[in-house]
Amino acid sequence: MSGGSGKNLNLKLKVWRQKGPKDSGAFVEYDAPKVSEDSSFLEMLDQINDRLVLKNEEPISFDHDCREGICGSCGFMINGNAHGPMKNTTVCQLHMRNFKDGETILMEPWRATAFPVIKDLMVDRSAFDRIISAGGYISVDTGNAADANATPIPKPDADAAFSAATCIGCGACVASCKNASAMLFTSAKVSHLALLPQGKVERHERVDHMVAQMDAEGFGACTSTGTCSASCPKGISLANIAMMNRELLASAVMKREAAAGDGI
Amino acid sequence: MAAAPARPFFLSTIGKKYLMALTGLVWAGFVLSHMAGNMLILVSANLYNAYGHAIVSNKPLLFVAETVLILSIVVHVTMAIMLTLENRQARPQKYAMTPNGAKGSSLASRTMAIQGSLILAFVILHITTFKYGTYYETTVDGVVMRDLHRLVIEVFHQPGYVAWYVLCLLLLGFHLSHGVGSIFQSLGLRGDNVAHKIKKVSLAYGFIVAAGFLSQPIYVFFFNS
Missing domain, CATH: 1.10.1060.10 (Alpha-helical ferredoxin)
Structure with a gap:
């Protein structure tokens, strides 16, 4: 399949790392070289995590599931904005073309008393x-589905x-x-x-x-x-x-x- | 966690916002009428004094109005303190970067508590300065009445007071620019079809009240000697 720009970005990431609910957590900086503009934000994180695993380091935890913007699993703050800079877009549907070469991207979990952090960018x-x-x-009794036009x-x-x-x-x-x-x-x-x-x-x-x-x-x-x-x-x-x-x-x-x- | 039992309406966050909105509505209406009535200072001293005299002479109306205003401000401030504390508890840990642009909140909405505190201090000082200030007397059309105009002119010639007055009235306008629109939302009266208009009305309301009030000390300070 073609259609992408084929361009790469070199980015710096500042990611909230927190070992568990009781850990105080802190930002850790990572280099993210050669990130394809055509990749999604989560694919970019997948690449970072692959490298971390190869270095025997703990990968960055984040919630995700469908990666089609319909399940509601993913989501964290990107440069202070929930789901990043785009409107009507989940993190999984956000593409790296929305960022500039050389940019530093700050990621932190949703913060709320009612949403305690489980690990890194994952919250409960x-x-x-x-x-x-x-x-x-x-509350409905089960039975045959009513005809659509009956109500x-x-x-x-x-x-x-x-x-x-x-x-x-x-x-x-x-x-x-x-x-x-x-x-x-x-x-x-x-x-x-x-x-x-x-x-x-x-x-x-x-x-x-x-x-x-x-x-x-x-x-x-x-x-x-x-x-x-x-x-x-x-x-x-x-x-x-x-x-x-x-x-x-x-x-x-x-x-x-x-x-x-x-x-x- | 077990399911939370349903609570009386005014103990819910939404009920508290209804109280904020209703009491805010009372004061929003009051400041507009207060501003409009006081514009008489730009017309004549006698008219201004006669207007004040008419208000204080109507004892039952004054009693009802003052009672409603005092109760409203007490409830408004109490709800504001309770809601602000709850809101802060809801996010004890701040973000390293706050939402910005379209996903950010307006400065007016973020600083309502600070504006409100200063406005409350202003209201108390304002009542002390004028209602309980020096009592001069004058006679208008044969009726002996308080010469409030003289006191106002004296006070509005003090640069420090005028500066504080201007600052607080700008804050009041700012407070109303967010507050008036929020009244509609909290009372459940903002649908998508009117949301845009409500925003404009809210901004206009804050601007008109602030501009009207500000015209008075500025006029007196610079043009009435």
């Missing part, structure tokens, strides 16, 4: 899983729900927020489900429990700076946060408790 994002477990689902959904609602559903849970929103807030992530799930007829049934309980879990995990509040949305590889909108705020208020004033004795 299970706080997100617990927020989902708290209510980010629809009408207004097109604007379907579009907004789809946009919110593109969240891959990478954590860039938390990482880039000055308050390490998880509002964009949580709100994407809340509005995705609350916009759809199947999700409306549990909308009050869902937002109550997801927000409570989000707070309990130690994420900060929203200051409406918009850095989360700007850093989001899927461009999730701040409008979701506004919707979550409305949902929580609606739950506070409208939620009904189930009557004792099955309401009889």
